[in-house]
Amino acid sequence: MKTGTIISLLTILAFSLSMPLFAQSGSGIPDFRGSLGPRSSFEPTKISVEEVKYIGISPINASDTVILKNCAAILRNDIDFSPYFEIVLLDSFFMRHMELQEMTLLGWGWMGSAYVIRLEAEFPSENLRLTYRLYSTSTQKEIRKQKFESNKLYYRDLIHEMANDIIKFLTGDDGIYRTKIAYIRQFNGAKELYISDYDGYNERQLTNNKSINLSPAFTPDGEFIYFTSYLDGYPKIYMLTLKNNNIDLIAGYPGINAAPAVSPDGKYVAAVLSKDGNSEIYLLDRKGKIVKRLTYSWAIESSPTWSPDGKEIAFTSDRTGSPQIYIMDAEGTNVRRLTYEGKYNDSPCWSPRGDRIIYISRDRVFKIYSIDVMGREYKVLAELGDNENPHFSPDGNHIIFSSTRMGPSELYLMDLFGRKQQRLTNKGGYSNPIWSPIRK
Amino acid sequence: MKRLSLLLALSMLIIFAGCRKTVPPPPPEQPKVTEPEVKPEEKPAPKEEPVIKKVSESDFMTVYFDFDKYNLVDSAKRALDNNATLLKDNPDLVVRIEGNCDERGTVEYNLSLGEKRANAAKKYLMDLGIAEGRLQTISYGKEKPVAMGHDEASWAKNRRDDFRIISQ
Structure with a gap:
């Protein structure tokens, strides 16, 4: 009797939780498009990933067992990272209470999961072959099955590829699980450029000039990084080629050469030069030749960021006496002020969706805000400790930033609503994070 | 003893x-x-x-600034008056004015702010008759703090123009 009520209650709960996102199409696949407005009132869909089942013939060794354990954990982490989804974990108390020997689709459904992923693994020679089966708990049917195979050394990439496939199938959007982040790490007085997977794994050092390297920016094809460096004593803009780590000088005009931002079509670089005696934003071609000076003011102009259509540039200016965010057309015309709240607003980053700009605002501490591009409505996303350099993921669903909220400067991640804030690094000295585009 | x-x-x-x-x-x-x-x-x-x-670098006085400012307060002008005397008395002296900021705010904005600070000192010295060719500038933004704390006492020490001797 008691158990029965709980079951029905949970079932109702499960359905009511998943309902808002279930604009059911015939296949039982929800339509997520358009579900992310400026509000964050929706509930993420719950989903479960079971432990990997080994289906090979020969007995499995210890290291392969660890790999399979990790695979399930990485996939859970990937899916849980999406603002659309939330992972439901196995709950032994719940199972005992329900007198379940092992978790069934029905059981997962009772726990609120709309979907269940089951994984089967084999190890043909040095490879890992992993198949996922996606089930809907409401219909109790398998709705997708995909096989992935790679050298088992690269099982993290294989899982990220699988997560991309699952997200693409469920939401229609490209997943960001194979994207990279680049950032600056400080030690022994130097600041060097690094790159890693989006989840912080597979870190690689890109520069080693024992100097100060700053403000990285990816090209839209993801193959180059523009950045500022003091490697010859003065701040100049360089371009690093990721496939061979070559570094080419792009802009070495007198004074400051800084804050490069590559246009969405990859043809131009907006950057800050002070060759005329004062920081102004210039349009350069990708080799560093000046195409046009965009701003004219006695004040500081800094931190350009492109709109995703390439028609506008947002930037920081202190022309009214304090730094504020402005937007201009990419030709430098039609300048209008975006932020009016707060005495110190800086570090704008334009959302890949085009509708919002995130920035930092000083209010005793530096907080991360999000404002719509018309300047009508803004809200705080992160307000714990000092936060810096917020940067969007290429799908606009996530934000990476640095923060000293725990003392040392570390990288943090959150979703576009400021939820799921998590620390990514733990060694201190991390700053200036950027996110790579999705490489096709 | x-x-x-x-x-x-x-x-x-x-x-x-x-x-x-x-x-x-x-x-x-x-x-x-x-x-x-x-x-x-x-x-x-x-x-x-x-x-x-x-002349040694320690003869030059450091020029300090207020938060997010690059105008010269009275103490900053006094420091620059001292430095101007040094430059006048040593006509071969060429210096580099290095603008610096405290850790608050972005790398990019502070790079520009540091340059404003270096240029403010340069202009003041030029107004006192020092030739422009003897006054190089560079901004280190917030990249070269001298005090490592995260409080106003440290920040105040970091918002500064340092003078480096290039040749004499």
Whole structure:
């Protein structure tokens, strides 16, 4: 009797939780498009990933067992990272209470999961072959099955590829699980450029000039990084080629050469030069030749960021006496002020969706805000400790930033609503994070 | 023993203070630029000597700024007046003014702010008659703090223009 009520209650709960996102199409696949407005009132869909089942013939060794354990954990982490989804974990108390020997689709459904992923693994020679089966708990049917195979050394990439496939199938959007982040790490007085997977794994050092390297920016094809460096004593803009780590000088005009931002079509670089005696934003071609000076003011102009259509540039200016965010057309015309709240607003980053700009605002501490591009409505996303350099993921669903909220400067991640804030690094000295585009 | 070291420290202080404050219009003898430097092994402790004639970087006073500002407050102007005297008295001296910021705010904005600070000092010195060619500038933004704390006391020390001697 008691158990029965709980079951029905949970079932109702499960359905009511998943309902808002279930604009059911015939296949039982929800339509997520358009579900992310400026509000964050929706509930993420719950989903479960079971432990990997080994289906090979020969007995499995210890290291392969660890790999399979990790695979399930990485996939859970990937899916849980999406603002659309939330992972439901196995709950032994719940199972005992329900007198379940092992978790069934029905059981997962009772726990609120709309979907269940089951994984089967084999190890043909040095490879890992992993198949996922996606089930809907409401219909109790398998709705997708995909096989992935790679050298088992690269099982993290294989899982990220699988997560991309699952997200693409469920939401229609490209997943960001194979994207990279680049950032600056400080030690022994130097600041060097690094790159890693989006989840912080597979870190690689890109520069080693024992100097100060700053403000990285990816090209839209993801193959180059523009950045500022003091490697010859003065701040100049360089371009690093990721496939061979070559570094080419792009802009070495007198004074400051800084804050490069590559246009969405990859043809131009907006950057800050002070060759005329004062920081102004210039349009350069990708080799560093000046195409046009965009701003004219006695004040500081800094931190350009492109709109995703390439028609506008947002930037920081202190022309009214304090730094504020402005937007201009990419030709430098039609300048209008975006932020009016707060005495110190800086570090704008334009959302890949085009509708919002995130920035930092000083209010005793530096907080991360999000404002719509018309300047009508803004809200705080992160307000714990000092936060810096917020940067969007290429799908606009996530934000990476640095923060000293725990003392040392570390990288943090959150979703576009400021939820799921998590620390990514733990060694201190991390700053200036950027996110790579999705490489096709 | 204690007394002696105290005395020594005191006399050092006097020498130091003397060389820092007065920076006298060089007495009859010209600053001997061409002469080789005093060899350290010959004179281990220059006690009562009127020390070196050459200008050293510590003779220059650091110029400090308010948060997010690059205008020169009175103390900043006094520091620059001192530095201008040094430059006038040593006409071959070429310096680099290095603008710096505290850790708050972005790398990019502070890079520009640091340059504004360096340029503010440069302009002030030019107005006092120092030739532009003797005044190089660079901004380090917030990348080269001298105080590592995360409080106002440290920040105040980091919002500054340092003077570096390029040639003399």
